[in-house]
Amino acid sequence: MQFSANLGFLWADRSLPAAIRAAKRAGFDAVECHWPYDVANEDVIAALSETGLEMVALNTRPGDVAAGDFGLAALPGRGPQARAAIDEAVEYGAAINARHVHVMAGKATGAEAAQVFAENLRYACARAARHDITILIEPINPDDAPGYFLTRTDQAVALIRAVGAGNLKLMFDCYHVQRTEGDVAGRLKTLLPWIGHIQFAAVPDRGPPDHGEVDYRSVFTLLRDVGYDRPLGAEYRPAGDTGASLAWLDWAKGI
Structure with a gap:
């Protein structure tokens, strides 16, 4: 199996280029991140080139976190900000040759939010398609992110169907799915095409x-048995030093 280090959580005490290098030394096959925008893309490109790792994914900016934002794309009345965040993420992702951009929905409810999210996702998919980037949407459990618009995999699949873009996919976070729905293995089997x-x-x-x-x-x-051959994202919180949390990686890579 192949594994990607999520540098939003792993080696979070280091600069992004330094964290990329640490992931390579630890034996990861790829990296991903949350919000890299304060780092010059040239520095990220240099670290990726030096290590031979790919950047699997990055997120759109969450908005004004201090004011309660956790994403913008499903928020009525925030269209210009949401699309600016999408443009920024796609452009940065294209510069560093990232495979995916996760468009964060934000905290909202109701039919208008669903319509706004779908419209912004169509925009994102059109922009991303120019660079062969796939747009991701991720259900997040309501305990960790109260009020977040997207919470369940069936909701995500319905939205993917409604948007109808070939480069819109589900980010299946086993942690969030288990917290909200359970039966991670069964849902993986069912949802693999999405x-x-x-x-x-x-x-x-x-x-x-x-x-x-x-x-x-x-x-x-x-x-492994169903032929999934892409890097799996280690997005967990180490209790202390990241290196001390990696005993699992040896047995996991041997599966």
């Missing part, structure tokens, strides 16, 4: 995948 990227962490503490409710040896074996 999935663009998979992330994981222990449930319920969001630690490394060597404990908790989800048996990740079984999950990774399932994905």
